[in-house]
Amino acid sequence: MSHPLEELRALALSEIATAQDEQALESLRVRYLGKTGSISVWSEQMRSLSKEERPVVGKLLNEVRNEVTAALAENSERLRAAHEAASLSNIDISLPGMPAEIGALHPLTQMLDRAISIFRRMGFSLAEGPEVETEWYCFDALNTAPDHPARNEQDTFYLPDGRLLRTHTSTVQIRTMQAAPPPIRVIAPGAAYRRDEVDATHSAQFHQIEGLYVDEDVTVGDLKGTLEFFLRELLGPETEIRFRPHFFPFTEPSFEIDVKSRALKGGEKWLELTGCGMVHPAVYEEVNRARGDNAYDPEKYAGFAFGMGMDRLAMILFDIPDIRLFAQNDLRFLRQFA
Ligand code: DAH
Numbered sequence: 001m002s003h004p005l006e007e008l009r010a011l012a013l014s015e016i017a018t019a020q021d022e023q024a025l026e027s028l029r030v031r032y033l034g035k036t037g038s039i040s041v042w043s044e045q046m047r048s049l050s051k052e053e054r055p056v057v058g059k060l061l062n063e064v065r066n067e068v069t070a071a072l073a074e075n076s077e078r079l080r081a082a083h084e085a086a087s088l089s090n091i092d093i094s095l096p097g098m099p100a101e102i103g104a105l106h107p108l109t110q111m112l113d114r115a116i117s118i119f120r121r122m123g124f125s126l127a128e129g130p131e132v133e134t135e136w137y138c139f140d141a142l143n144t145a146p147d148h149p150a151r152n153e154q155d156t157f158y159l160p161d162g163r164l165l166r167t168h169t170s171t172v173q174i175r176t177m178q179a180a181p182p183p184i185r186v187i188a189p190g191a192a193y194r195r196d197e198v199d200a201t202h203s204a205q206f207h208q209i210e211g212l213y214v215d216e217d218v219t220v221g222d223l224k225g226t227l228e229f230f231l232r233e234l235l236g237p238e239t240e241i242r243f244r245p246h247f248f249p250f251t252e253p254s255f256e257i258d259v260k261s262r263a264l265k266g267g268e269k270w271l272e273l274t275g276c277g278m279v280h281p282a283v284y285e286e287v288n289r290a291r292g293d294n295a296y297d298p299e300k301y302a303g304f305a306f307g308m309g310m311d312r313l314a315m316i317l318f319d320i321p322d323i324r325l326f327a328q329n330d331l332r333f334l335r336q337f338a
Contacts, residue, residue, distance in 0.1 A: 005057065008038055009064045016071045022079055029072050039065055104338030108207060108326055111314040112189055115209055118233045119187045122226060124211065127186035129172040131193070132163055137171040141290070142250040143282040157193050157204075165193035169210035170250060170307055173279075176212060177287045181295040183215040184303070189310065200322040207310035214279065214296070214303030220253070223276060223304035227257060231273075235317060236263040242270060251277025251305060265319040273313070276306035 012032045019025045032039050042061055049057055105113070116126065129137070138144075139151055149155060150167055157165040172188035188210040196202040213222065224243065232239050239261040246256040254277035258270040281298035288294050311323050318337065320326075325333050 003057070003060060005042060005060050005064055008032075008042075009067060012039075012064075012068045013071050016068070016075050019075060019079070022076065025072060025076055025079065032068050033065070033072075039068065104334070106326070106334065107318055107320070107337040108310060108314050110337060111317055112207075112209070112310060114234060115230070115310075115313070116187070116189070118230050119211070122229065124185050124187045124213075127172050127176045127188040127212075128190060129166075129169075129175040129188065131166055131191055132159065133166040133171050134163055137174050138164060138166050138168070141174040141283065141286045142170055143280050143286070144249045148249065155195055157195060167194050168192050168307055169208040170305070172210050173212045173250075173283070173305055174287060174290075177214070177284075177296055178290055182301050182303075185213045185215075187211045198324070200324070201312075203311070203323045203327065205327070206323070209308045209310055209313075211276075211306045211308075212279070212303065213305075214301055216301060218278075218302045218304060220278060220304070223278070223306070226304075227274070227276065227306060231257075231259055234313070235259060236261055238263055246275060246277075248275055248277055250280050250283050251275075252280045253277055257306075259316070264316055271316055273316075274306055274308035276304065279303040279305050 012028070016025065016028055019028060029037075031037055034040065039061070042057075046054060046058060046061070135151070139146075139148065144150065156167050159165075169188050169190050169192055172186075172190070176184055176186050176188070190207065190210075191205055192208050193205050194202075196204060198204060211226075213226070228241050231241055239259050242258040242260070243255045244258065246254045248254040254275065256272060257274045257276060258272050260268065260270045262268070264271075279302070284296035284298045284301065287296050311326060314320065314326070315323065
């Protein structure tokens with residue numbers, strides 16, 4: 001006849017083997033191994049056994065406890081694996097994943113990166129200034145009289161407090177000279193704003209690269225050489241460059257630059273590109289007044305400045321027909337530059 005402990009073992013093992021979930025397993029653990037569980041009760045009873053019986057039953061009790069403990073662990077693992085398999089069965093691993101789209105630089109950024117690296121090679125460093133400006137930085141300090149048409153409300157975005165959205169990046173010339181004495185050799189790329197009628201070549205927001213070089217003995221020859229080198233590096237070695245006399249309040253003499261290159265779309269046509277000139281002495285004087293010194297002594301220093309339309313440069317470089325494309329975020333357009 002088998003010992004009641006052996007019957008208990010058989011029952012426990014078969015119940016554990018058929019448990020349907022973790023909860024059922026847990027109640028079986030409590031029932032057999034818990035403080036008042038049936039196997040534990042047997043250890044309590046050991047004391048009441050005879051000396052002869054005790055080692056035999058003790059050994060059996062140990063075996064039963066170990067087997068039941070092992071069976072509980074094994075089946076808990078079995079249930080966990082089954083549960084995991086069930087929840088994964090809903091996932092179709094043969095479905096193609098979501099493709100990760102890799103971004104690319106905007107054509108204006110690409111153009112700017114190229115421009116910056118060319119100017120860097122000539123020793124220019126980067127400068128910047130705010131897009132919301134005062135009239136003084138935008139006009140007065142740049143020798144632009146109060147009755148100048150650019151100051152008209154129809155042409156410029158004014159804020160209620162009298163400040164404005166800068167109409168050009170030439171403001172950074174003033175900020176740079178105010179902050180440091182000569183020599184200065186900087187470019188300042190950034191956005192500018194005008195109340196233009198929006199069309200294929202005009203946008204209320206556009207971008208410029210400003211340049212300023214002030215030192216002793218800077219001449220129109222340096223201006224010409226610098227911009228010719230820049231434009232040939234950017235647009236190709238066969239690019240022809242033409243300087244036309246022009247007027248800007250903050251330069252004297254002033255020029256406009258046109259380019260022509262068979263490598264560019266538009267072929268034999270001259271394309272108007274940028275304004276430039278030798279910094280007007282009145283600009284140095286106004287900067288000195290603001291600095292409270294004579295660091296920019298017009299008798300000692302000379303300099304050139306230029307302001308190029310970045311959008312226009314990129315349109316020429318990449319053969320883009322409409323300035324509005326830069327801001328529309330149409331992926332069919334942008335992907336062509338990726
Ligand atoms: N600020 C001028 C404009 O937006 C462009 C310009 C002309 C900038 C001559 C210059 C310059 O620095 O010297 O039309």
